Amino acid sequence: MFTETHQKVTADHLSRDAFLYVRQSSLRQVFENTESTKRQYALRERASALGWPIERIHVIDSDLGRSGASAEGRDGFQQLVSEVAIGHAGIVLGLEVSRLARNNADWHRLIELAALSHTLILDEDGIYDPAHFNDRLLLGLKGTMSEAELHVLRARLQGGIRNKARRGELELALPIGLVYGADGSVVLDPDRQIQDTLRLLFVSFAECGSASAVVRRFQREGWAFPRRIRGGIGKGELLWATLDHSRAVQILHNPRYAGAFVYGRTRGGRNAQLKSVQHKVAREQWHVLIRDAHVGYIDWEEYERNQATLKQNVGGFGEASRGRVPREGTGLLQGRVVCGLCGARMRVRYQEVEGRLEPYYQCTDAVVRRAGKLCQSVRGRPIDEAISALLLESVAPAAIEVALAVQEEIAGRLEQAETLRASQLERARYEAELARRRYLKVDPDNRLVADALEADWNARLRQLDALQREHERQRAADQGLLGEEARGRILALAKEFRHVWNDPRTEPIERKRMMALLIEDVTLVKADRVSIHVRFRGGKTRSLLIDKPKPIAQIRKTSPQVVQTVDELLETCTDRQVAARLNELGYRNWQGQSFTFKKVIVLRNAYHLKSRFERLRERGMRTGDELAKQLDVCPTTIHQWGRQGLLRRHLYGNNHRCLYEPVGEVLVTKGAGGRYGSRSPTLIAVSSTTQGAI
The missing domain is CATH 3.40.50.1390 (Resolvase, N-terminal catalytic domain)
Incomplete structure (x- = not known):
């Protein structure tokens, strides 16, 4: 080798x-x-x-x-x-x-x-x-x-x-609020404030039905949420900060809070850039799921309801759940309208009408998926009014019971808030006392450390004082909500539920939430009339039939009675006089405005009515120029005779626009000054109508 x-x-x-x-x-x-x-x-x-x-x-x-x-x-x-x-x-x-x-x-x-x-x-x-x-x-x-x-x-x-996970013995990182005991079992965090905060989160979600609403409530009340540092400097330390949406959703999706041991909720993989990523998998693909393996903050049934609610809140990503979460806009049935022709869910489109946004319920499924045409489009205001009337009719008998339930719910919420604020105040007292003990133990000659500890003590005391004042203010406000006066207002509110529902100060999103408690969906069919089929929660149904909303051209059309009245008044009145007479009779245009002479002119032109001038001309009336030529005088003289009453005139415009009745035999004696002299001439005429001497 x-x-x-x-x-x-x-x-x-x-x-x-x-x-x-x-x-x-x-x-x-x-x-x-x-x-x-x-x-x-x-x-x-x-x-x-x-x-x-x-x-x-x-x-x-x-x-x-x-x-x-x-x-x-x-x-x-x-x-x-x-x-x-x-x-x-x-x-x-x-x-x-x-x-x-x-x-x-x-x-x-x-x-x-x-x-x-x-x-x-x-x-x-x-x-x-x-x-x-x-x-x-x-x-x-x-x-x-x-x-x-x-x-x-x-x-x-x-x-x-x-193999260890199948027995439920594998130690995994626990979420906030759960810790391992001395014997290795999972127990609730001994910190009472952490327990109360987590319970309040789950209770708030059960009441609001939305993670965003829970976050808004925590921010509105000024409640902090705990978090433990998982690694690095300060590992294991507890921090209190504001609750954000991703944190709330993560907690609501975690089955450990329901007392379940879970292993294999994610799978490792690589993305297009070949970087390691974790992918969430469906519950059916989890390796291990052991229910009731340890204590939790909620039971498994409540966890299942929370998952169903969160899935329903994912609006816009599923055909069956699109738009179910109440959002901004005046459309009462947003996300709950079903097309009676094709079965698809109808969308809400807003269009400005008469200076305000009007909802329209449209079925755009064929447009979006098959590049087709709108299945049907219905103006939403008449539909919402019919549903509102039906809802008021259904809710009225149970108004008092609802009011009492609201009172109890308010009392429960205030008790939870009081408990959580007391926990925050107790923690602030402990931190202030801890800062005091640290300061007292330091060597007085070590001024660098003593000054820092004294500043920390003062900061803790200021924070404690601010929390105490806020706690007292909140307690005073809560007592006002629980007093007899508040109870009386709630009961009166229940009796006047119809006025509350129709009050403009009631937000549309609140009406949608109340409506969603009773109504599952509404099916619309637009024909000669609009058929409304309402399906209540629990299976009960109700059908309504209303007139199809009129198009804007039909709405703006003047009633035949007003047109006939204008036609009759034009025989004897000018446009300005016609407008005044219409206002006296109580007539208004389609916008509810009073009539003016300009509106009368527009109405005449729209319905091809003859004007006062045309009617007088048809009766043989002459203009000043025509009569001046007949009498061989100047037009000014004719107008002067008309003002003096020597000639009978009929107004058709303002006080200066008029036509004159024709005259028969005429004898004019000119005064000094000739034809256009300054002296008034003597007029002897035989009128074609009066046959008398003027």
């Missing part, structure tokens, strides 16, 4: 450098398996015995504590591959194949590069030239065995872990 070894090492190999690769799989092995590390460093003597000077033997040990399952994250191995690829390495030394790589892809890439660059590989058994078939075959077998060994080791470890 020695002769064969020296036959493989040539002058070309010795002209290049030797690279020794040292690796241990974990930091624990680095500190505990020191003999293996020493054996790997001892390979430098092998390289020196083969003829490499000690200064040209490079040791790559930057991967100590890293797994060889992949080349990712192993900078030392990447450096070694680069040196082999560019031809700087004459020989690569490793205690065994498993030290270099436990992945066949990485191992064979190194062998291929070594064969191309004529680089030798040395392990504890001998020297191999990858350019020779037999050596490359042997190295390949060793790599396969190394990868298989890793699989066997991993399977053995995983088997032991799963």
Whole structure:
């Protein structure tokens, strides 16, 4: 073997450098398996015995504590591959194949590069030239065995872990609020404030039905939420901070709070960038699920209800659950309208009508999925009004019982809040007392430490004082909610439920939440009339039939009675007089506004009514210019005679726009000054209507 070894090492190999690769799989092995590390460093003597000077033997040990399952994250191995690829390495030394790589892809890439660059590989058994078939075959077998060994080791470890998990004895990291007791069993955290906070979270979710609502309640009341540091500096310490949505959802999804032991909720994998990630799996694929394995904050039935509620709250991602969570907007039936023609859920679209947003319930399933047309579209306001009337009719008999239940719920919430605030106040007192004891124990001459401890004590005292004032303020406000006056207001509110429902100050989202407690869904069918089929919770149904909402053109159309009245008034009145008379009679336009002469003009033009001018002309009335030409006088004289009452005139516009009745035989005596003299002429005429002298 020695002769064969020296036959493989040539002058070309010795002209290049030797690279020794040292690796241990974990930091624990680095500190505990020191003999293996020493054996790997001892390979430098092998390289020196083969003829490499000690200064040209490079040791790559930057991967100590890293797994060889992949080349990712192993900078030392990447450096070694680069040196082999560019031809700087004459020989690569490793205690065994498993030290270099436990992945066949990485191992064979190194062998291929070594064969191309004529680089030798040395392990504890001998020297191999990858350019020779037999050596490359042997190295390949060793790599396969190394990868298989890793699989066997991993399977053995995983088997032991799963076997222990099936018995429920595997110790896993517990969420906040659960700790391991002295005997290894899972118990509730002995900190009473942590227990009360977690119970309040689950109670709030049961009342609100939404994780976001729970977070808003915690923020509104100023309640902090606990968190333990899992690693790094301060590991195990307890911190109190604001509750965020992701934290609330994580707690609600965790079955450990229901007293269940769970193993295998996630699976390891790699993403497109080949980075290790954890994927959540369905409950059916969990390795172990043991119910009632230890104490919890809720029971399993409540946990199941919470999961169903959270799944329902994921709006917009499922055909059956889309839009069920009440959101902004005035559409009362948002997320609960079903198309009676195709069975799909209808969406809500808002359109500005008369200066406000009006809801429209539309079935867009064919448009979105098949590029078709709208199945049906119904204006939402009449539908909402019909459902509101039905809801008021159904709720009215139980209004008092609901009011009493609300009173009890308020009392329960206030008691929970009082308990939690008392816990926060007690913790603040303890921290202030602890800061005081620390300050009293310090050496007075050590002013650097004493000043810092005194400042911390003062800060704790200020925090305690602020919490006490806030606690007193909240207690006073809570007493107002529990007094007889508040109880009377709630009962009166129940009796006036109809006014509360119709009060503009009631938020639409609150109406939707109240409606969701009674109504499961509503099916609409638009034909000559709109059919409304209501399905209540519990299975009871109710059908309604309302008139189809009129289109905007029909709504804006003036009633025939108003048009007829205008037509009759135009026989004797001007546009301005017609508008005044319509207002006296109490008529209004489609917007509820009073009439003006401009609105009368628009109405005449829209319905092709003859104007006052046209009606007078048809009756033979003449203009001032026509009459002046007949009487051989100037138009000014005609208008002057009309104002003096010498000629009968009829107004058709303002006080200056008029037509005159025709005259018969005319005798005009001109005064001094001729035809256009300043003196008024004498008019003797026989009217065609009066046959008299003027």
